[in-house]
Amino acid sequence: MQTLIEISNLNLYYSSVHALKNVSLSIPEKAITAFIGPSGCGKSTLLRTMNRMNDMIPGTRIEGKLTIGGTDIYSNEVDVETLRKKVGMVFQQPNPFPKSIYDNIAYGPRLHGIRNKKQLDEIVESSLRAAALWDEVKDHLKRSALSISGGQQQRLCIARALAVNPDILLMDEATSALDPISTLKIEELTQELKNRYTIVMVTHNMHQAARVSDQTAFFLNGEVVEHADTEKLFSNPSDQRTEDYISGRFG
């Protein structure tokens, strides 16, 4: 598998807190990489460096290098908005805009200059299909996005992210607020999506990582302890701390 995201010696500080320590990681293209680890270990922080969402937190300082497809995304030539268009993100809590289902999906494309009604219709349909939501909502696209269930809202958020045609999809504990059936649907969806997108997911659920990911990285106190193929990491971890964590001795 080809590497798409290359992180080398990345350090991140929130004011005086050293949140990521010398992280180096290669994330493969068109596959699912899962980040696991106890709360506060830096996995979400690392995820948010990939679309520079940490930029908005005052007092954040980053050292080291993070390249996507060979380009250092923290170099001066990089336009943050263009970067975020290419690196979509789904959050822990479903956060649809208080608009119609249609307008939620069309929000991103409109932002990036698409005005043509027919083109927007096509994008809305294909994004909703890609997020396995089309059949459930196609008859009431004008209805408020807040009227559908939490699981549907989260798939709507995935569709919204896909609508701007990203290469990478970051999922920040995207199923932790959902019921088991909705979670299962989204897990199945990720298996479809990985044929077209590179997915990086943070999860606090080790079983989920084991079920859906191709590679897993285990984080502890801001460091990457171990990064390996998911199967190997769960069946034969090379670090004692990984073994302790996955066998439930802490965390």
Add this chain to the structure above:
Amino acid sequence: MSMPTLPASKAKRGRTDAGSTYSFKNEKKSLADTVMPLLLFLCAAVSILTTIGIVVTLLTETYHFFREIPIFEFLTGRKWSPLIPPVSYGILPLLSGTLLITVIACIVAIPIGLASAIYLSEYAPSSVRRVVKPILEVLAGVPTIVYGYFALTLVTPLLREIFPQMGVFNALSAGIVVGIMIIPMVCSLSEDAMSAVPRSLRDGAYALGATRLEVALRIVVPAAFSGIVASAVLAFSRAIGETMIVTVAAGSTPKLTANPLESIQTMTAYIVQVSLGDTPRGSLEYGSIFAVGMTLFVITFLLNILAQYVARRFREEY
């Protein structure tokens, strides 16, 4: 962790039913629990009774007035001349004066207030916000008479540099200063509404590649729209009811005009004028201030209903 306590000793003492070990009798209900609700109700009743009193007074006096002057003549008359004969009570000049002031004030206050609210809520670092918001609130506490002199002695001379034909008393200067007075209100209320928009909505838009301005104008403002409309309408009714600034700076010539450079009289300024004079109680002029007051009351009442309707109609729930 607080658990429902059922201490064994008390349970035994409280034993009532045969075979029951527990008692659920209230052992700490004091006199205060009985008296306080009544007291609180009385406090609430004070403001309700005051409102009823005001409405009743307004209605009776207005009724007497309208027995002399037909309501139709009052509402459509184009001449307001209560003191100098031929006496005429047509409220349109006072209404137009009030509207002129209010419109000028809103043209000043709504854009500036909204823009500063967007700046404070979306752009300003928290250190700036911590300084600016209290200053705004101080500005809102300046007595309106001070604003009135500010209009008369600073704004009017400045405006007369631009419009030399303008009189000392004019609608423009008063309107601008009323606008300045209500900026803090528009800004503060809109900023509250915008700050209440959840962080997660902004994050969602940023993650799609929206710029700060796009997030502000296309996510935050629509989501806070009902609050923003409410602040604008509140500002509007505040401007309609404003008294001191217009009394001091806008003049006392009731005139049906849309020219802001002229001297006008507002409904509130008229009420001041008559109240200050020695108008005998029960006379027609005396009654007229209640009719004008009633008109003001009805206008602000309708505005409040409108505000509620608009806020509900355009609400984006989040």
